[in-house]
Amino acid sequence: MTLRDACDILQADILTGEEHLDREVKIVGASDLMSDVLAFGQPGLLLLTGLANVQAVRTADIIEAGGVIFVRGKRPDQDSVDLARRNGLPLMATSLMMFPACGRLYEKGLHGVTKTVSSARTSSVSEELLTRTFEIAGGDFSKAGHVSMEIKDILQELGISSDLIRRTAIAAYEAEMNIVMYAARGTLRLDLSPQALVIEVADEGPGIPDIDKAMTEGFSTATPEMREMGFGAGMGLPNIKRNSDDFSIRSTVGRGTDLRLSFRLNKGTAEE
Amino acid sequence: MNQYLHSIRVDPDRCKGLMKCMHRCPTQAIRVRNRKAVILDEKCVDCGECINACPNGAIVPLTNPIGDLSKFRRTVAIPSPALYAQFGRDIFPDRILSGLKKLGFDDVHDLAQTCGEVSFAIQEFLKDYHGPKPLISNTCPVIIRLLQVRYPNLIDQILPIEAPRELAAREIKRSLAERYGLPERDIGAFYLTPCPVKMVSIMQPAEKGRSFLDGAISITDIYRPLLTSMDPSPRESGHRSLENLCILGLGWAIVGGISRTLRLRNSLSVSSLSEVVRVFDDIERGKLTDIDFIEAYSCPQGCVGGSLNVENIYSSYNKILKIIETLEFEKIRACPDIRKVRRKYSENFFSLEGTVEPRPPKPLHPDLSEAIRKLKERDEIHRRLPKIDCGACGAPTCLAFAEDVVRGEAKLEDCPVREAERLRAGGPKKDEPEGPGLNSRTENTTRGSS
Numbered sequence: 124m125t126l127r128d129a130c131d132i133l134q135a136d137i138l139t140g141e142e143h144l145d146r147e148v149k150i151v152g153a154s155d156l157m158s159d160v161l162a163f164g165q166p167g168l169l170l171l172t173g174l175a176n177v178q179a180v181r182t183a184d185i186i187e188a189g190g191v192i193f194v195r196g197k198r199p200d201q202d203s204v205d206l207a208r209r210n211g212l213p214l215m216a217t218s219l220m221m222f223p224a225c226g227r228l229y230e231k232g233l234h235g236v237t238k239t240v241s242s243a244r245t246s247s248v249s250e251e252l253l254t255r256t257f258e259i260a261g262g263d264f265s266k267a268g269h270v271s272m273e274i275k276d277i278l279q280e281l282g283i284s285s286d287l288i289r290r291t292a293i294a295a296y297e298a299e300m301n302i303v304m305y306a307a308r309g310t311l312r313l314d315l316s317p318q319a320l321v322i323e324v325a326d327e328g329p330g331i332p333d334i335d336k337a338m339t340e341g342f343s344t345a346t347p348e349m350r351e352m353g354f355g356a357g358m359g360l361p362n363i364k365r366n367s368d369d370f371s372i373r374s375t376v377g378r379g380t381d382l383r384l385s386f387r388l389n390k391g392t393a394e395e
Numbered sequence: 396m397n398q399y400l401h402s403i404r405v406d407p408d409r410c411k412g413l414m415k416c417m418h419r420c421p422t423q424a425i426r427v428r429n430r431k432a433v434i435l436d437e438k439c440v441d442c443g444e445c446i447n448a449c450p451n452g453a454i455v456p457l458t459n460p461i462g463d464l465s466k467f468r469r470t471v472a473i474p475s476p477a478l479y480a481q482f483g484r485d486i487f488p489d490r491i492l493s494g495l496k497k498l499g500f501d502d503v504h505d506l507a508q509t510c511g512e513v514s515f516a517i518q519e520f521l522k523d524y525h526g527p528k529p530l531i532s533n534t535c536p537v538i539i540r541l542l543q544v545r546y547p548n549l550i551d552q553i554l555p556i557e558a559p560r561e562l563a564a565r566e567i568k569r570s571l572a573e574r575y576g577l578p579e580r581d582i583g584a585f586y587l588t589p590c591p592v593k594m595v596s597i598m599q600p601a602e603k604g605r606s607f608l609d610g611a612i613s614i615t616d617i618y619r620p621l622l623t624s625m626d627p628s629p630r631e632s633g634h635r636s637l638e639n640l641c642i643l644g645l646g647w648a649i650v651g652g653i654s655r656t657l658r659l660r661n662s663l664s665v666s667s668l669s670e671v672v673r674v675f676d677d678i679e680r681g682k683l684t685d686i687d688f689i690e691a692y693s694c695p696q697g698c699v700g701g702s703l704n705v706e707n708i709y710s711s712y713n714k715i716l717k718i719i720e721t722l723e724f725e726k727i728r729a730c731p732d733i734r735k736v737r738r739k740y741s742e743n744f745f746s747l748e749g750t751v752e753p754r755p756p757k758p759l760h761p762d763l764s765e766a767i768r769k770l771k772e773r774d775e776i777h778r779r780l781p782k783i784d785c786g787a788c789g790a791p792t793c794l795a796f797a798e799d800v801v802r803g804e805a806k807l808e809d810c811p812v813r814e815a816e817r818l819r820a821g822g823p824k825k826d827e828p829e830g831p832g833l834n835s836r837t838e839n840t841t842r843g844s845s
Binding site for chain 1: 547548676677679680681753755756757758759760761763764766767768770771772773775776779798807808817
């Protein structure tokens, strides 16, 4: 089926891209959530959406969609149409609602995206949640500190207050160093929503036999070599706790340790 | 929002869009748009790397021409001690200073003296300092700007002692005004600068309303006139020409020079912006708290490495060291009286006026939800870019480019690698010139439903 056929089926107006209507359409996707479109989109996709703005056009362009049909009679503004025209992206608009529009195309033999999305976590949640997972290799001192710096850069881009960035960077760094120094490997996961910032750290390591003792400032099992490098002052876990708003720890000897630290974002973004 | 002034500008007539500056810029503050370099005000810290990088001399430092002296009834030159390292071994500071007088300055001031006083003042300050450590030196304005932009958390750790050049200007103007019965505004105090950033710190100080200096003249600009105005007479005995030189202050021209004078157990000296960034990253992660004082410079080897110097960086570093060695050997101790400095210190003579405010980068969006959305979009765009950081799009890295796209400052089709791949795959051509027929957009692009 070509784009022109799809237009006829949906009785759609053509807003721009007349010259590309002979493009073949094989796959259709329908969503108002652009983060989902980014996650499941593929080149040549015909996108049906009720989101009629420049955002939809840009997203379609990023995934290299074959065309976009706006449903429910919605129409994007002229800037969006211009952008699409410049990028060779056909835009159409139908007065049909989303479901019947999808239904008609399906009836005529068009199908949707069948692949299962690999990073289900990021695609299934709201647009406002940012998730990042970092792998940390035990014993790799050359890369130690990179994760906390990357987190700092992300938070700075988002306009998080500098005090919170500092606390997060210190806590993340200590957690990262604990994995580098003691564990075989581990992961650090950052979840950020407009309300809270949560860091979960899980390692495959020796575990901690006595957590209360480990949480005491000054207690350390660091070797002399680690101390030589400036670590192992027995400040790691207490420091993580002190810098986070909420802290929990679970550990199994011989298996590993899980940390969960959260930070409140009540002050939101920097205003200035 | 206030505009950030800079001491560097692009001369569009000379700029050929070669992107050398863009690749060298340590803060990714340069883009090349329409084949011309553009400096992003918010990100620039005035380090001057781009000046050295440009083969066409298209990046111009903004300093005062020597003709500006005529705007004042009386003028005083305050040369950076780095000037002392720009000439041959036999040319000692006294000859340089008298040469400056012949160039038209009414007075000259040996800044090494003031630097020596400030060394003592820092010692006093550190005695009862119990705040967060390490303290960070504040003589290099690039470092202050770097802290404002990238490490706003560390601003509290900036040493709150006035920089010697500012103190010197303040005091000299006061005393000359008194001596000649002139208002202070008739006295022009000019810093002879090894780097362009001092100009910004004069036009727009990071911490206070205005600078005590009236301008900065580039060492490069006065080098030739100074060479010819210096007394060609046979050198005096080395001892005579050195006897007024302060051994403590002279070292301020080179990295490590301040720390040397502080008698601290734990201090670090670091130069070159990329190295400073590594050290500051560590401080921000909560490390290096056992260090009392960090002396940091944007230029390699300290002020002798400034982009407006003439002499080779390492020879000038070495020349300063040699003079210090000679002073030690000759046991010349022409340093300020420490008791006087202590008294002045207790009268807040050295205290820094005003505070340094953070200058964090503009977030992707003021609203956090929207910013998160944009960050994800940026990463999605980045995922689809070649990630070879070729710079051909006009941004230094693919990530910076993705961010520019999200901020609406660049277009995805500016990536030539991606465009080439698209065309090879038979994709639609973008940005085709509009034919006359396409101008009547409403008729052509909209079609009634059939």
